[in-house]
Amino acid sequence: MGENADRVNVIALCRGDVQLDTCHSCINNATRLILQLCPYQKQAIHWAPGDSCMLRYSNESIFGKPETVPRFYGWRIDNVTSRNEFNQDLGTLLNNLRSKAADGGSLKKFAAANTTGPDLLTIYGLVQCTPDLASDDCSNCLNQVIEVLSQCCSGKQGFSILTPSCILRYETYSFYNDIPQPPPPPPPQPVSAPTPPILAPPGKDDNTSRTIIINTVVPIVAGLILALFIGIVIRMRRKSKPQEKYESKFNFI
The missing domain is CATH 3.30.430.20 (Gnk2 domain, C-X8-C-X2-C motif)
Known part of the structure; x- marks a missing residue:
């Protein structure tokens, strides 16, 4: 704090096992005493009784x-x-x-x-x-x-x-x-193993593949044919009626 010849550098340190309120009280007392006992000194250091804290200042860099x-x-x-x-x-x-x-x-x-x-x-x-x-x-x-x-x-x-x-x-x-010890790190989360693929018994791969194709592909093809037939019928019926026009309005809220 300060500039040039009036600059002062200060370190206040409490012992690592001292509680926070004790630390505050110790530094406050050290501040009062060091100003009383060492007035107008450019450098001073104070150790509290029981080495609970230390206060040091200097007009030179000490950090x-x-x-x-x-x-x-x-x-x-x-x-x-x-x-x-x-x-x-x-x-x-x-x-x-x-x-x-x-x-x-x-x-x-x-x-x-x-x-x-x-x-x-x-x-x-x-x-x-x-x-x-x-x-x-x-x-x-x-x-x-x-x-x-x-x-x-x-x-x-x-x-x-x-x-x-x-x-x-x-x-x-x-x-x-x-001195309180830091809490242990949390245990690692278990990683779920991927579900293994279902494998067919040995010797039955070909039959299984054929069964899957028949049960899956054939109904799809039949459905497409049926939908195409229905579409053709509906289109033919529409051609036999007069066309209607519709007007729509969209409201944006």
Whole structure:
């Protein structure tokens, strides 16, 4: 919005599992706070508590440009018991979520799921990119935040990182809302098979053909002859009477 030096670019994004009314409320509060806390700033970003939404504005173009700074991240102080096995299961989960989010459309690049970890733990993961990013840019952004995780917080039972272009979080408890699955496609309609032709028994084709010809063609020919005879008789009778003229009127309604 605006022109030249007064032009402003804004991105408002809610987490993919947040309900619509919660999203509206979060963005409204973020709008109020960012104007209060950052007056007259050319660039600012606000992450709501619980990372429910993010609001970012800049006097420079920000659309379609991946950005991982500034970043905010934290981790739980509890460590897992089986670190290697946990990191392996976590890595598989995050890579699957990264691919799913990157393949999202222009309206949502979000993925959340869980997997079974060692020592009876369940790992819950969530990733999201701003939907203006291309698929490769989203994937690269998430790769960078996964690298931050591996450098600082390996073996922790929980971790969260927020950047302007993508976010990532995992926990050993469920922290995101249930995500409705799209309805399955309707089953294909059965295609009715064409009615097979009635075939005559072997050895009776000739007799059947003759029967069809006799029963069909002969009555037609006889009917034509009879109609021709009746027409000749009627014409002869008309010639013996004076001709009459008829006048017709057609009304068009």
